[in-house]
Amino acid sequence: MTELLKPYPDAAAGEDIIASTKTWLERAVIGLNLCPFAKSVFVKKQVRYALTAASTPDELLAELEHELALMVDTDPAQLDTTLLIHPLAMTDFLDFHFFLGEVDALIRNLGFEGIFQIASLHPQYEFAGSEPDDIANFTNRSPYPTLHLLRESSIDRAVAAFPDAEAIFERNIETMERLGHEGWKKLWLS
Template sequence: MSDGTVVQATRKWVEDVVVGYNLCPFAKRELVRDRVRFVVSEADNEDSLLQALQTELLRLDDEPEIETTLLIHPHVLQNFADYNEFLGAADGLLTYLDMEGIYQIASFHPDYQFADTEPDAAENYTNRSPFPMLHLLREASLESAIDNHPDVNGIPPRNIELMNELGAEKMRTVLANCAKASENKGE
């Protein structure tokens, strides 16, 4: 699968799922403004993924016009338990680079599973994506968006309720359609 296909599938997921279902009420504005960087890492091991993560964090520091980055890594950490364990190393990199409080890393994975949920629970789809990825966010922007939202604490329960209403089968289909649509474009 080409990088272009991976980006197309991820962009479609952001448009159709994240923005389309309003899972993140802050995403649409940045997507419309073309301030979301979609980057595919060729990393095939955790060390090279950490290097790619460092590169993207430094890029955010150097390029303020990029609001947020989706670091998509289709060749490493396909197993969710391994991915989840890696998040500690990603946060450790933020500490090492003295970027805690400046950036935050959100996690998305095709097999994402919240603690105390069943693997096939619909609510897991709030964080399920076509490929494993790390979402790099600017803390100041996130804090500003939160401060200006009328009910930020209501977002997670609303999303869980919506996913449960739509159901796991529907969301599996929606996620699969994101990948199919990009493959059909012939990239």
Template sequence: MHIAATPTDAQVEADIRRWLERAVIGLNLCPFAKAVYAKEQVRIVISDASTASALLEQLGEELVLLRDTPATQTDTTLLVHPQVLGDFLDYNDFLDTADALVEALQLEGVLQVASFHPDYQFAGTAPDDAENLTNRAPYPCLHLLREDSVARAVAAYPEPDSIIERNIKTMQALGAEGFAALLNK
């Protein structure tokens, strides 16, 4: 029996950067990501949390830090948490808690939390459906976004409603094996 070694923070960050560069930006899954990534305005935080409560505390700290940091310095934050919420259903349940924290911090309409997970599954889909690949990342990840940045990006993008449909077609063409190969080159 082979037990996988726990990845180092440096390996987790390298895997997340590879996913960002090859999938999110490389496949143009998020047409808004390239500019902020190129300007080094994406903060990547590797959490050492091993419980949901510790992660929630760190999420609160990161939300406040993002709120208090100029967008020109940090426009968005990826809070990667490889040691907690590896089970997608637990992770999905945690998202309600994350949204409640945004509300408790009075950040509704200011910041939002998007979700990425290695086993991501949209409601009403089968686990192997290609559209789930659009939200699959190497590790569980909470993506903290500024509402005004999202609004500006969407307003400047021609036909933003076409992004989801295009992403699904991209993932259907690539398939799970192609997606895995893309991240493991």
């Protein structure tokens, strides 16, 4: 399910942004098995792609609150996870990184700790202590800045069903090191 939140300034560009995000999800996240839990919700069409024209932190927090409320009000069988894509806000990774503290505060203030978890994805994503071009960073690099809204109950079920879930991060880094920068680029050539 896809929704443009507020009118996006350029409808055609908005459709391209969503298409790029879907391609990234299919080819990188699912195709490389970076998240072994993603395929199930993708196949069942339980992923919401919400594109926002928010351009300030406050606007983005308001959109995040709206999306969380929607998830509360929607059966997980219909909507299990949301990708809140925000190409006009938090385009600088450091700004985005510090903004995540506000995201955590919103989750606490709404009483959603233990109910929802927000994963951070960004085109410039950089793990602490890594170099910007370190291939490991690409495990969390999305085409556009994105907040991934996850239900804690779904995470718990997925982890219980997946043997050795704590090894996912290390396996992802090994996958990316085998793939390398050239392999990553080839994912987007067709």
